Amino acid sequence: GAVVSQHPSWVICKSGTSVKIECRSLDFQATTMFWYRQFPKQSLMLMATSNEGSKATYEQGVEKDKFLINHASLTLSTLTVTSAHPEDSSFYICSATIAYGANVLTFGAGSRLTVL
Amino acid sequence: AQKITQTQPGMFVQEKEAVTLDCTYDTSDPSYGLFWYKQPSSGEMIFLIYQGSYDQQNATEGRYSLNFQKARKSANLVISASQLGDSAMYFCAMREEPGNQFYFGTGTSLTVIP
Numbered sequence: 730g731a732v733v734s735q736h737p738s739w740v741i742c743k744s745g746t747s748v749k750i751e752c753r754s755l756d757f758q759a760t761t762m763f764w765y766r767q768f769p770k771q772s773l774m775l776m777a778t779s780n781e782g783s784k785a786t787y788e789q790g791v792e793k794d795k796f797l798i799n800h801a802s803l804t805l806s807t808l809t810v811t812s813a814h815p816e817d818s819s820f821y822i823c824s825a826t827i828a829y830g831a832n833v834l835t836f837g838a839g840s841r842l843t844v845l
Numbered sequence: 846a847q848k849i850t851q852t853q854p855g856m857f858v859q860e861k862e863a864v865t866l867d868c869t870y871d872t873s874d875p876s877y878g879l880f881w882y883k884q885p886s887s888g889e890m891i892f893l894i895y896q897g898s899y900d901q902q903n904a905t906e907g908r909y910s911l912n913f914q915k916a917r918k919s920a921n922l923v924i925s926a927s928q929l930g931d932s933a934m935y936f937c938a939m940r941e942e943p944g945n946q947f948y949f950g951t952g953t954s955l956t957v958i959p
Binding site for chain 2: 761763770771772773775778820822824826832833834835836837838839841
C-alpha cells in the first residue's frame with residue numbers, strides 16, 4: 730500500500746530559528762500533498778495544499794511567509810516553519826494522494842514541534 | 846455550517862462489545878466520499894474504511910463497518926468485538942467529488958475497558 734514518510738518525528742528548537750519538516754511518498758508519486766496542524770485533543774486543521782511544481786495554496790489565516798511549503802518533486806514536499814515561536818509548537822502532519830480525486834488520503838506519522 | 850459533525854467527544858466500551866461512533870455530514874454535492882481514520886496516541890492517522898455516496902451497500906472492513914444512511918446524512922462507524930488496541934481517537938472525514946480537499950470532524954475518543 731501507499732506509504733508516506735515524515736521526518737523528523739520530534740523536533741525541539743529555540744525561538745527564532747527555522748525548522749524544516751519533510752514529507753516523502755515512498756512507493757508512489759504524489760501529485761498533491763496536504764499539510765495539517767493539530768492542537769492537542771483537537772481535529773486536523775488544513776494549512777495548505779501543495780501541488781508538485783506549483784505554488785502551494787494556503788488556507789485562510791495561515792501565514793505564507795511563516796509556513797513555507799515546497800513541493801519540488803512528485804515524492805517530496807517540505808514545510809519550513811520560519812522564525813519559530815512558542816505558539817508554533819504543535820503537531821504537524823502531512824498527507825498525500827496518488828492522483829486528483831483519489832479515494833484515500835495517506836498520512837505521514839506526524840512531526841511534533843516544540844519551540845522553546 | 847460544519848461539513849462533518851461528530852457529537853461524541855468521548856466513548857467507553859467494554860472489551861469484546863460493539864460500539865457505534867456517530868458522524869453526520871453536510872453537503873449538497875451528489876457525489877462524495879466518506880472516510881474514517883483512527884489516530885492512536887502515537888499520532889499517526891490510520892485509514893479504516895471508505896464509503897462512496899453511490900455505493901449501494903454499507904462498507905465493511907474486518908471488524909469495521911460503516912452504517913451509511915444517505916437520507917439522514919449519517920455515516921456511523923461500527924466497531925465489533927472491541928479490543929484494547931482500539932482505544933484511540935477516531936475521525937470522520939468527507940471529500941466532495943470532484944475535489945481534493947478532505948473535511949475532518951472533531952473526533953471521538955474511544956476507550957476500551959478490559
